[in-house]
Amino acid sequence: xxxxxxxxxxxxxxxxxxxxxxxxxxxxxxxxxxxxxxxxxxxxxxxxxxxxxxxxxxxxxxxxxxxxxxxxxxxxxxxxxxxxxxxxxxxxxxxxxxxxxxxxxxxxxxxxxxxxxxxxxxxxxxxxxxxxxxxxxxxxxxxxxxxxxxxxxxxxxxxxxxxxxxxxxxxxxxxxxxxxxxxxxxxxxxxxxxxxxxxxxxxxxxxxxxxxxxxxxxxxxxxxxxxxxxxxxxxxxxxxxxxxxxxxxxxxxxxxxxxxxxxxxxxxxxxxxxxxxxxxxxxxxxxxxxxxxxxxxxxxxxxxxxxxxxxxxxxxxxxxxxxxxxxxxxxxxxxxxxxxxxxxxxxxxxxxxxxxxxxxxxxxxxxxxxxxxxxxxxxxxxxxxxxxxxxxxxx
Amino acid sequence: xxxxxxxxxxxxxxxxxxxxxxxxxxxxxxxxxxxxxxxxxxxxxxxxxxxxxxxxxxxxxxxxxxxxxxxxxxxxxxxxxxxxxxxxxxxxxxxxxxxxxxxxxxxxxxxxxxxxxxxxxxxxxxxxxxxxxxxxxxxxxxxxxxxxxxxxxxxxxxxxxxxxxxxxxxxxxxxxxxxxxxxxxxxxxxxxxxxxxxxxxxxxxxxxxxxxxxxxxxxxxxxxxxxxxxxxxxxxxxxxxxxxxxxxxxxxxxxxxxxxxxxxxxxxxxxxxxxxxxxxxxxxxxxxxxxxxxxxxxxxxxxxxxxxxxxxxxxxxxxxxxxxxxxxxxxxxxxxxxxxxxxxxxxxxxxxxxxxxxxxxxxxxxxxxxxxxxxxxxxxxxxxxxxxxxxxxxx
Numbered sequence: 001x002x003x004x005x006x007x008x009x010x011x012x013x014x015x016x017x018x019x020x021x022x023x024x025x026x027x028x029x030x031x032x033x034x035x036x037x038x039x040x041x042x043x044x045x046x047x048x049x050x051x052x053x054x055x056x057x058x059x060x061x062x063x064x065x066x067x068x069x070x071x072x073x074x075x076x077x078x079x080x081x082x083x084x085x086x087x088x089x090x091x092x093x094x095x096x097x098x099x100x101x102x103x104x105x106x107x108x109x110x111x112x113x114x115x116x117x118x119x120x121x122x123x124x125x126x127x128x129x130x131x132x133x134x135x136x137x138x139x140x141x142x143x144x145x146x147x148x149x150x151x152x153x154x155x156x157x158x159x160x161x162x163x164x165x166x167x168x169x170x171x172x173x174x175x176x177x178x179x180x181x182x183x184x185x186x187x188x189x190x191x192x193x194x195x196x197x198x199x200x201x202x203x204x205x206x207x208x209x210x211x212x213x214x215x216x217x218x219x220x221x222x223x224x225x226x227x228x229x230x231x232x233x234x235x236x237x238x239x240x241x242x243x244x245x246x247x248x249x250x251x252x253x254x255x256x257x258x259x260x261x262x263x264x265x266x267x268x269x270x271x272x273x274x275x276x277x278x279x280x281x282x283x284x285x286x287x288x289x290x291x292x293x294x295x296x297x298x299x300x301x302x303x304x305x306x307x308x309x310x311x312x313x314x315x316x317x318x319x320x321x322x323x324x325x326x327x328x329x330x331x332x333x334x335x336x337x338x339x340x341x342x343x344x345x346x347x348x349x350x351x352x353x354x355x356x357x358x359x360x361x362x363x364x365x366x367x368x369x370x371x372x373x374x375x376x377x378x379x380x381x382x383x384x385x386x387x388x389x390x391x392x393x394x395x
Numbered sequence: 396x397x398x399x400x401x402x403x404x405x406x407x408x409x410x411x412x413x414x415x416x417x418x419x420x421x422x423x424x425x426x427x428x429x430x431x432x433x434x435x436x437x438x439x440x441x442x443x444x445x446x447x448x449x450x451x452x453x454x455x456x457x458x459x460x461x462x463x464x465x466x467x468x469x470x471x472x473x474x475x476x477x478x479x480x481x482x483x484x485x486x487x488x489x490x491x492x493x494x495x496x497x498x499x500x501x502x503x504x505x506x507x508x509x510x511x512x513x514x515x516x517x518x519x520x521x522x523x524x525x526x527x528x529x530x531x532x533x534x535x536x537x538x539x540x541x542x543x544x545x546x547x548x549x550x551x552x553x554x555x556x557x558x559x560x561x562x563x564x565x566x567x568x569x570x571x572x573x574x575x576x577x578x579x580x581x582x583x584x585x586x587x588x589x590x591x592x593x594x595x596x597x598x599x600x601x602x603x604x605x606x607x608x609x610x611x612x613x614x615x616x617x618x619x620x621x622x623x624x625x626x627x628x629x630x631x632x633x634x635x636x637x638x639x640x641x642x643x644x645x646x647x648x649x650x651x652x653x654x655x656x657x658x659x660x661x662x663x664x665x666x667x668x669x670x671x672x673x674x675x676x677x678x679x680x681x682x683x684x685x686x687x688x689x690x691x692x693x694x695x696x697x698x699x700x701x702x703x704x705x706x707x708x709x710x711x712x713x714x715x716x717x718x719x720x721x722x723x724x725x726x727x728x729x730x731x732x733x734x735x736x737x738x739x740x741x742x743x744x745x746x747x748x749x750x751x752x753x754x755x756x757x758x759x760x761x762x763x764x765x766x767x768x769x770x771x772x773x774x775x776x777x778x779x780x781x782x783x784x785x786x787x788x789x790x
Contacts, residue, residue: 119649
């Protein structure tokens, strides 16, 4: 057989179309499409970062600094850590891969939650290691970690535990007390990975801070410049851990994994506090607006402390007169007459022809839900009014 | 134990200092340092690519296109291939890693040459798979592949063979006839990886083209935008293989592995033929100049068909009066009185305080040699005159 045994069971990646291609197919102007599907920063990149990138373009014929020297110094100082506590990656995705190949033997196991960020599962399966999947607790108010269930799943084979803090797409997170409880129960030779892609956006009181335990426990905290810092396109994330853990990871990291422009952009973004504050303010405002208006449309809503929200629509009648053509054929990705429980995937399809992109949660096993992230207020309003039209809500 | 068994035997990566940091330490202006150490394109990035990057900066808050849709279409058309024959990576480095994790079981083996590009060895060791290392044939004119030795090393465990075409740092390459001979001898269930980072710079007649065999044999050809296209800082490489091989690799590739600016830059660079022609012309001119002048300084020289050259110095007396201070202490990284066989590492150290960076070949096991790449003609002249001063040659 050509490929490894474990690879043959994986599904090939199916890339989505770029927005410009979608625009061409739907015959909409690209500028008229709004994307609220990838939890990106709606106000754009930090102006300081953009300026730094522009200034470095003439140097892109040179290899990047393999050690992220200046960026690492700056970040370490900001976080009050040693530079030996930090490792940068081509997005957090690459760091998850580095973690798996550094620490996880094929004979060992990783524990992940369900639903959770999809890369953990893909990367563990690619390694060929075992996987235990622990469902989150679900209530009408949302999803929560069940720490006792996670602890009960730990065996002698367990090497890694991946936990979003908060997780995507449910927003489940570790409260301070929960973290203490969990770390007391968790055997010390296990490495616990807390993925904090959204930390800089969060302002809840009981939000735990696993990074403060890196010198006492085997903890790796993932952070990124893709969300609050608005640099998703450049691919740069980092992790925080003990110098010992980082030194092992350095052995498997590729020498030029972080591109030159990402390094200068991230360094500049760290200095751009006004951009971070504006981003946070706009996103919090957007989150309140979305929650309130989705509820008033009669949608079920799961709020998260990050910049995205889950919603499901189960009411109303279809008002759209153009939804079926004269021969009765469905338009706009299929229009149902009654909206008792429209699946998230259908909502996604219905919004698409209007140039509004949200995310179906089918791939996460949450068929009922769609995910939308806070955009600019103009984008948020357009999303709500389009949804209103589609589900035929009265309000 | 914390890390995997195979990782504990690897050396941690030791990053070099950025040029600006070196400048500060040596008290030289950064603009006065010339770097001829990483086989980069000396004329800089394509102007079209720079313009494209500048135009896309405002979009870096968005995730890149995970499928490299437009770039892949353009490259496929240029190479007369299907888009399904191409996969992009965060530099060729990442593609080597994808190949190892897609195809190489821990119980299997890879064959590499010695000396060769270092990443093959590191990545195979990280996988935890076996490694067979076949020395190149060495003669006074340089290094060559010994195909019979490679074929003889193949066993039932062999899954991958990594071969630079031409290889870095020796310039060994496959001639057309050698490729045919090798492919006839090589069992069909083995995947042969030809790394062609320098292809676009090469104009020798008998240079083989493994890419023309991708639909007949299990061959993967690596190419990059880091060398001829002058985009090393952005990290973008690609590989060419059968649709079947690519589809397996797509299962382990991370969805957003190639950053947004790299994609637009590479697409633009593919359209910038004048930049490519100018790069090629300048590099060929530089290679002739370096070979001629190194020889006239009495250096041993190994020319390569790419943009770098190996040299070793074994003649002359030290003329440098500042080379020892008054108390007899060595300056400039150590100055020997007689230069009978200066090691490459010493040449590197001696050139450094003059702001001239070349590469010691010690890490490749070629203690005698240093490597220099063709720079601008001004840089080439400065390198030669500095070397002349250092080795005290008469000419």
